[in-house]
Amino acid sequence: MEVVTLTTTISSDFRKLILSLFEGDSLRYCMQCSLCSGICPAARIVGRFNPRRMLWEAFLGLENEATLGENVWLCLGCHLCLEACPTRVKVSHVITLLKNLAAGRGNMPDGFLQEVNTIFKTGRSIPSSPAIEKKRLELSLPSLPAVDVEEVRALLKKLNLPINNKRGDGK
Numbered sequence: 001m002e003v004v005t006l007t008t009t010i011s012s013d014f015r016k017l018i019l020s021l022f023e024g025d026s027l028r029y030c031m032q033c034s035l036c037s038g039i040c041p042a043a044r045i046v047g048r049f050n051p052r053r054m055l056w057e058a059f060l061g062l063e064n065e066a067t068l069g070e071n072v073w074l075c076l077g078c079h080l081c082l083e084a085c086p087t088r089v090k091v092s093h094v095i096t097l098l099k100n101l102a103a104g105r106g107n108m109p110d111g112f113l114q115e116v117n118t119i120f121k122t123g124r125s126i127p128s129s130p131a132i133e134k135k136r137l138e139l140s141l142p143s144l145p146a147v148d149v150e151e152v153r154a155l156l157k158k159l160n161l162p163i164n165n166k167r168g169d170g171k
């Protein structure tokens with residue numbers, strides 16, 4: 001008989017951190033019913049993505065499972081799970097917390113990283129341009145309001161995201 005050894009690491013600090021963050025405490029009310037996974041469009045397409053399991057990993061303090069790999073980035077942020085949860089766990093918000101923590105560990109797909117760097121640089125995910133301003137004028141829309149870029153940068157820095165690394169341009 002083949003003996004298979006499974007190892008994992010439980011981090012009580014990670015568990016405490018998640019539970020202490022805004023909306024993270026709602027994890028305590030998860031009863032693992034899987035309604036969130038059942039309604040999730042990403043889980044329907046990618047079988048290995050499972051929001052219920054992600055919440056369970058976060059609650060147990062399985063930091064590597066919850067924040068490494070690409071799983072966490074498969075969430076579309078559609079919030080259907082949020083509406084489906086019978087115990088009002090803030091499912092999609094907790095997954096956003098996991099995304100932030102994953103990014104803080106350097107796990108962030110290039111597309112997201114580029115977007116963060118654009119926000120860091122301009123304060124917007126889609127920077128204004130002469131063409132955009134011209135189109136707004138044609139549509140009788142007002143000019144885009146100014147953005148306090150320094151404030152946006154201060155907020156992003158608090159998230160400990162990999163900004164300004166060799167792939168970034170956010171200066």
Ligand code: SF4
Nearest residue numbers: 030031033034036085
């Ligand atoms: S729907 Fe709510 S209670 Fe059910 S598994 Fe998902 S988060 Fe937990």
Ligand code: SF4
Nearest residue numbers: 040075076078079081
């Ligand atoms: S927010 Fe993410 S986890 Fe929730 S239903 Fe949408 S894709 Fe699935």
